[in-house]
Amino acid sequence: MSILHLPEPLPSTSIALGQITTNPLSAPSDSIKPSIPSEYIRKAASSKKEDAELTAQLTLTDPSQLFDTLRNDTSTQDSLRKLSQQNAPIYFVTGLQTSKFPSHKRATVSHEPITEATETPQTQQVQLPFRRIDSASNMASPGEEGSVVAVELLKVKCRIGAVNEPHCISDVDYVWSYHALDGEDEDLQLSIGLGKAVEEREWKELTDSKEERVEREADHNWSYDYEDSDDGLGGF
Template sequence: MVFDKSNMFPTTTERGTTQLPVHAGNAGPNVSRYSPAFTSPPRSHTAWRHMSMVRQVCVEERYIHIRDATVFANIMSQVLVLPQPLPASSVVLGQLLSNPLDLRSTSMKPTVKLVCSKLNTQPCYEDVIFQDEEGRFFSSLDKTNTSLGRSVVLTADEVSLTALADPAGAFEALRHDTRTQAFLRKSALRRQPLYFVTGIQKLLNASYRILPGKEVFKSKTTGRQSKSPLHLRRDSAELEPEGDTKSTIFAVELMKVICRVGAKAEPHTLKDIGYVWTYHTLDNSDLQLSIGLGKVLQPKELRALAGIVIDENLRRERHVHQHYEAEGLGGFPSN
């Protein structure tokens, strides 16, 4: 920031842009030396520099909070509820998974340091989700419709969300790492799709209870009901150290990854649209490793991986059938 030290009024920089003095209480264009922060002008150049640094830090912190809140909202709208929660240490940010629902599947944790941000932590978490006949959870995209499954109220002492600060930049660093390239090459030869972990939502001391009937929005007034703890997937005892049982991974954000080994002149297919591709020559040969980073995995795609079938057409038919039953023949109410 540039100030006129004689009167603390805004000055014009060499580029012709006006710089205004700001502070945490009033960071706007109407700040003047008569605002509360400027009632006592600094008596020395050192004091002025100290005040300027404090104000600049306050403004930067305020910007960071606003930016993190925006990123948090974007990430929260893209996290996928897992059919069954995972141990807190089973998945990390930047990990490549061949099957996010099976801890025994092929995976690779990041071999380079990635920048992660703890975006938010909130106490006393509560949400309404759905559960199918086999007890698998999935997100309630439309909470007014209970025909998708039974509604359950999920509660936890705390919810936290961590995410990669720059998913595209993090993946760019990974795919140029030799060990990661070797893993991607093996996955390409096996024709395995991969998923890049970019966000993790954890719950502390989570439990749930089934809502009776259609009381989706009356979770706080239903009285005391029995709660069931969340059952974790434990496909490998090594994945869950002792003492790490209270925190669970309940939702993740995943980005799709495709790897392919082929000739350099091999053309792309229609399925490759929407991916950002890089190409890496293999062993000075005519073959190359093509690595594509795609979009965020959608809820219906995760449900397909889990085998959770939601027949939208059947649901519409039920709705129409109930509508005509209520109206009766010729639009008259039925008795």
């Protein structure tokens, strides 16, 4: 699965493991935030001595199994149904990478000559999230768990259609489940598909700004081909 680096770091409370969202780059975007048991989470931490950076990698141990549990929950089905009505891409967050630079107190500078180096404060231990936090009152303070700098995403499709409605070719890459709609026509059903991981190329298209896309397309289209000229070489 590809690690997708964010254009800018996000607060650790803005995106969570197991979240289903229409926009992983926007904290207020419509999303589903389930509570994830700790046994579904694999944790790894490391540090870089040269800059005292602390990093943590959080991934789901079995994304497919967890998603199957989620999509068979009626409340998740209702939320996915609402997300599908926006006609926007949907993503399942299967991995997070966080980064933190420990804060140090500023030392008081003396006007006297320095005779010996002061000791560097010990690096603080990384605080890893063990479960999904839904209540804003329980969220960690900014910077406590570091900023999210990269994500891993699986693509999700969701739609309402007839029971006998055929799939299109692009649906082949998804694993589908089908759910009856309470209070609706018996001929309609909710179809939920879990697809492949978002690739770097797709991520670049998603994260590039409008200006960057226009500039890239302009560079690609700016070319001169002698065969396109009716005059040929030398103007003849």
